[in-house]
Amino acid sequence: xxxxxxxxxxxxxxxxxxxxxxxxxxxxxxxxxxxxxxxxxxxxxxxxxxxxxxxxxxxxxxxxxxxxxxxxxxxxxxxxxx
Numbered sequence: 660x661x662x663x664x665x666x667x668x669x670x671x672x673x674x675x676x677x678x679x680x681x682x683x684x685x686x687x688x689x690x691x692x693x694x695x696x697x698x699x700x701x702x703x704x705x706x707x708x709x710x711x712x713x714x715x716x717x718x719x720x721x722x723x724x725x726x727x728x729x730x731x732x733x734x735x736x737x738x739x740x741x
Contacts, residue, residue: 676684
């Protein structure tokens, strides 16, 4: 097998890191994932609060115990993206 590989000009280059860097790499990778998780949770909280700020008129009426018989309900401001 080795003769066949060398006859066809194929060579394998393998690099590795010293074992004393294992903890460093694990720490860096863990920090990246924790930072990403914190960023996603922060974005999710911001997104939900933003969406609740521009709630639909139906939710506004339901929250304030209003019905159509009570007259027109105050409308929430329109969503800025619409």
